[in-house]
Structures are given as C-alpha cells and as structure tokens.
Amino acid sequence: MNMRLKLAMAIIPLGIIIAAVPENTTRPYKLSAVELLEEVKEGIQFMHPDEVADMVVQKDPSLQLIDVRDKDAFDKFHLPGAINIPIADILSVENEDYLNQDVKMNVFYSNGSTAANEAWMISRQLGYENNYVLQGGLNFWAETIMNPKQPASTSPDDEFAKYDFRKGASAALGGSTLQATTDNTPKAPKPVIKKRPKKKRVAGGC
C-alpha cells in the first residue's frame, strides 16, 4: 500500500505535466549548415532544360516535374506531367510522399529559379534526396527549348545538334512554331547532322 502510494505520487504529477504541455511538432534539420553550404556551392541540384526536355520527350517514367508556383499560374500553363505543389504547401503531410522517396527524380521548377531553389533547400535540409531544380526555370526553358535560336553558320556541329534537338523537343511538347521558323537554308552536310540526334535518342532509351 505504501509502495503504491509512493509510486502514484511520483508518476501522477508527471502525467499531469505531460497532459498539460502541448506536443512538440518541430521537424529537425538533418543536414548541418556547413553540409548544406557545400551542396549549395557545388550547385549539383541544377538540371539543364536540355536534359529535362530529353526526359520529357522520351516519356521517362523516373521523372516527376513539380511546379512550385501557385495554382493559378499552374492552371494557365504547366509542363507536361507536372504536379502542382505551391511552395507554401511544401511542408504539408500529403505532399511528403512526393518529396521523400527514392524512386523518381523530382525536378522543381518555377518562373525563374528562385522559388524552385527555395523548395529544394527546404526539402534538402529535411534530408530528402532525389530532388533537383530546373536551371533558369520556365523563362530559360522558353528561351532554349520553345524558341531555340538558330546558331550562326560558323558554330561547331554540336551547336547544330542541340538546335535540332530543341526544335524537335518543342514540337513534341506541343509548343510551337516549327512552321514559323522554316529556315530552308540548304546545306550539304545537313542530313548527316539531322541523323545524329536520333541516334543519341535510341542509345539513351535503353
């Protein structure tokens, strides 16, 4: 009897304390500030629009585009296959399954790269991997993929290869203007150049 009363006197006040205090819901950072600075300096999270366009055109299933702008901007225009997680909702529980996984590559994008980079930093500090940022965002995407600039005639061959790839990609992505820029400057080596991007795609598909 005595032992039980002593035990009760010790445990019940602890119980009252724990009932009265609100729950601790902080989510700790898994990376220290130094580690994050190293990663930020290297800039390994950036993906060039050419890489991403390649994956989109090939319908690569391991790619997941995440639009971090708000819903109105997403509804007006979004890249094919993108889901919308506005940056304000990035910590909510439903979205954790998209961000914290090791199956798909998540590529954040926004109009520039600021909001996407913010999303990347927050999710990187929470320890999530496989998250990347579209370099330059939609603005750079439009410049390079949607409206590629024809390289000058003295440019190296791979500039032409990139240009043809981008034209093809923008057509495949339902963008534009393949008709508008029908630049029929016939050049002898052109057919050869056109074949090279196709070979690259077949090799990459496997």
Add this chain to the structure above:
Amino acid sequence: MGPLVVYDFISQNTNLLLAFIIGIGFGFVLERSGFSSSRKLAGMFYGYDTTVLKVFFTAAVVAMLGLLFFSLFGWIDLSLIYINPTFLWSAIVGGAVMGGGFILGGFCPGTAFCAVSIGKLDALSFIGGLVIGVLLFTEGFPLVEELFYAENMGTPTINELLGMSRGVFGLVLILAAFGMFFVGEWAERKFPREEY
C-alpha cells in the same frame, strides 16, 4: 536526435546488440518478478495474484512517460517509431487463442523461455506446444489467410480514435492503471489462493 538508428548515430548491428542487451534486461526483470512460476501467471485469470497486471502496466506507463517526455525535449521523433499495423480480426481471434493457451498452460511465450532458462520442465512442454502451434499455423496458412489479412486499419492510435492529444491520453491511462491496481488488491483479498 530521434530513434538513434534512423538518424545513423548507431549502425544496424549496434542496434541489434543494444536490443540483445535490453532483452537480457527484460528476462531478468521477468524472472525477478517471479513470472517463471506458472501459478503466478494463471493467478491473474483466477484472481488470486495480480502481479502480472502491476508489472506490465507499470512498465507500460513508465515507457509511455519516457517517450512523451523525450518527445517534449526534442530527443526523439515520435512519428518515426514503428507501430504494428492493426488487422482487426487477426488481433481478436489471435488474442482469444493466446489467452486460452495462457490459462491452460500458465505461461506466455516470453515467460516460457524465462522459465526454461531456470530449468522448469513444464515450461519445456509449453515450448513444445508452441512449436506444434507454429507448425500447424504454417501448414494451415491457406485456410486462415483471408482472416489473417482482413480489415487492415493502418496504425490508428487510441488517442486519435478518442480525439484527445497524446499527453491527455497518457494521463487518462495512468489514472486507469492506478485504478486497476486498487481493484487488483481488492480481488486478491476476495479470491484467495487455493492452498496446495
């Protein structure tokens, strides 16, 4: 700081070693509480010995308070603690079967191994029965498979179902536990042990 192994403070192997040491501690406490005697365990059901109730509820209350206070201090992340998924029908049927075996045999699986380690032969026969039960279950699994996997409720916790916070439920459980200790004392007086 969280569960140490999740945050890579200790490796998986160290985790298992610590589990082994904690297991030795568990067996020690069981033996010192007298649970190697099948009379003490069966006494829980006949009412003359409520030691099982007191030991296990004290352990549960201390562990719960420990986890909640550690969460309060930020030393552990409660969302990372593994909770067994709830399969409702399996739990009910399995619990009834195990309860029947408990009363018949006077041991539960953990205390049986405890008693075997001090050389009790009735615990050895209990373990033989355990092995037979495992074999019957494995061979007859296709028959019980549907029941086994029925009604997966995920991992609900009682405080979620009752709509109260973890801390408040903790207090309720502590008060309920102490209430049960008093009821146990009363029962012990009411159902005296038959003298052998």
